[in-house]
Amino acid sequence: MKISTRGRYALRLMLDLANNQTGEPVKLKDVARRQGISEKYLEQIIAVLNKGGLVRSIRGAQGGYLIARDPSEYTVGMILRLTEGSLTPVECLESDTCCERETDCVTRILWKKVADAVSQVIDSTTLQDLLDWQGNEGDNYVI
Amino acid sequence: MKISTRGRYALRLMLDLANNQTGEPVKLKDVARRQGISEKYLEQIIAVLNKGGLVRSIRGAQGGYLIARDPSEYTVGMILRLTEGSLTPVECLESDTCCERETDCVTRILWKKVADAVSQVIDSTTLQDLLDWQGNEGDNYVI
DNA sequence: TTATTTCCTACTTAATTGATATGGTTTTAG
DNA sequence: CTAAAACCATATCAATTAAGTAGGAAATAA
Numbered sequence: 249m250k251i252s253t254r255g256r257y258a259l260r261l262m263l264d265l266a267n268n269q270t271g272e273p274v275k276l277k278d279v280a281r282r283q284g285i286s287e288k289y290l291e292q293i294i295a296v297l298n299k300g301g302l303v304r305s306i307r308g309a310q311g312g313y314l315i316a317r318d319p320s321e322y323t324v325g326m327i328l329r330l331t332e333g334s335l336t337p338v339e340c341l342e343s344d345t346c347c348e349r350e351t352d353c354v355t356r357i358l359w360k361k362v363a364d365a366v367s368q369v370i371d372s373t374t375l376q377d378l379l380d381w382q383g384n385e386g387d388n389y390v391i
Numbered sequence: 392m393k394i395s396t397r398g399r400y401a402l403r404l405m406l407d408l409a410n411n412q413t414g415e416p417v418k419l420k421d422v423a424r425r426q427g428i429s430e431k432y433l434e435q436i437i438a439v440l441n442k443g444g445l446v447r448s449i450r451g452a453q454g455g456y457l458i459a460r461d462p463s464e465y466t467v468g469m470i471l472r473l474t475e476g477s478l479t480p481v482e483c484l485e486s487d488t489c490c491e492r493e494t495d496c497v498t499r500i501l502w503k504k505v506a507d508a509v510s511q512v513i514d515s516t517t518l519q520d521l522l523d524w525q526g527n528e529g530d531n532y533v534i
Numbered sequence: 535t536t537a538t539t540t541c542c543t544a545c546t547t548a549a550t551t552g553a554t555a556t557g558g559t560t561t562t563a564g
Numbered sequence: 565c566t567a568a569a570a571c572c573a574t575a576t577c578a579a580t581t582a583a584g585t586a587g588g589a590a591a592t593a594a
Contacts, residue, residue, distance in 0.1 A: 249394055249509075251480045251502070253582065259498055275539070289584055295541075308592025309538040324501060337394045354525050355402050358467060358516060359394070365508035366392075373501060382497050396552060418569070432553055438571075451562025452568040 255332040257285055258293050262327055262375055265303065265315045267382075273305075273312030293331060300330045320376035328370055335370075336363045398475035400428055401436050402521075405470055408446065408458045409518055410525075416448075416455030436474060443473045463519035471513055478513075479506045 264279045276294060280287035294313060297303050302322065304314045315322075329335055334342055338359045407422045419437060423430035437456060440446050445465065447457045472478055477485055481502045 249392060249475065249478045249480065250482070251392055256481065256498065259501075263497065273539095277539085286584060288586085289582095291541080292584090298541095305540065306592090307540045307590075309536090310593055311539050311591080313540090332392065335392045337392060338399065339393070354406065354521050355399065357524050358402075358512075358521065361512045361516070362509055365512045366505055369501075369504045369508045373504070378497050378501065381500050416569095420569085429554055431555070434571080441571095448570060449562090450560075450570045452566090453563055454561080454569045456570090 255328045258327050258331040266319045273314050275312040296331055320374050322375040323371050324373045325370035398471045401470050401474040409462045416457050418455040439474055462522055463517050465518040466514050467516045468513035
């Protein structure tokens with residue numbers, strides 16, 4: 249039940265871009281240095297974010313990447329689903345058709361509840377929320 | 392973010408035991424046949440459940456396994472954590488100490504929320520709930 | 535034109551997982 | 565006593581994933 253590095257790095261990448269908005273495009277090399285992630289690995293990840301329209305790329309010298317929209321317009325779910333794939337706890341939930349085994353279908357109800365609970369969190373949290381948490385992390389633990 | 396077969400099979404195993412309570416111990420061979428899972432694989436899984444005290448084993452001829460307690464006393468979380476290990480979306484949540492990287496800690500808040508959401512579901516669902524769902528699955532989809 | 539940067543394809547390497555198999559030992563009902 | 569079961573330890577083997585590497589093509593600001 250682990251989130252892979254792809255998704256985690258994608259999130260940090262987006263956060264890094266958001267944190268370094270100056271109007272100038274942000275170089276992947278700099279993100280890699282700041283985040284301590286291999287540039288080549290980040291290249292693979294940002295390619296997905298780019299195709300998905302989450303970032304804008306500017307090629308050539310002095311090029312780099314820009315966040316395409318306002319941080320409040322990105323949900324964490326958008327970023328994770330793009331880079332991680334589905335996020336459901338079992339394959340079976342991806343298709344409409346239930347499996348042949350009846351017993352499975354009982355557990356399917358459970359997996360659906362788990363999936364919904366995860367979605368509820370990631371689809372209601374935006375990149376802006378993460379940025380807001382940065383200042384006063386402590387407060388968020390007081391629940 | 393997938394649950395592995397170990398956890399899924401463990402759940403089906405417990406359900407099978409619950410569904411076949413006659414007072415007689417249930418043979419693993421029969422569970423394997425009913426569930427279409429290799430007996431040897433189930434052997435590995437039930438060993439964990441046995442050590443965890445979730446099932447009772449009766450050795451020797453005509454032996455088998457019995458559910459140790461009432462189905463309402465098992466949460467899905469108990470079964471999954473035993474067989475799957477932690478269930479948190481990131482390693483980092485398993486220890487108290489946060490990682491060195493600050494950016495990570497922002498996302499940690501998010502991962503914590505995801506973990507809590509998952510726990511909320513699996514720790515409040517019992518084996519008895521799954522049994523109840525078996526009769527009238529349709530109803531549960533009407534939410 | 536040149537250096538910088540994105541973009542693209544393919545390769546690698548290690549670890550993990552899924553599922554099963556091999557080959558027993560021990561317990562116990564009948 | 566015998567067969568049926570749990571128990572136990574290892575091994576296998578393919579597939580997948582994780583995390584990167586390598587090397588170069590295309591675009592572009594300076």
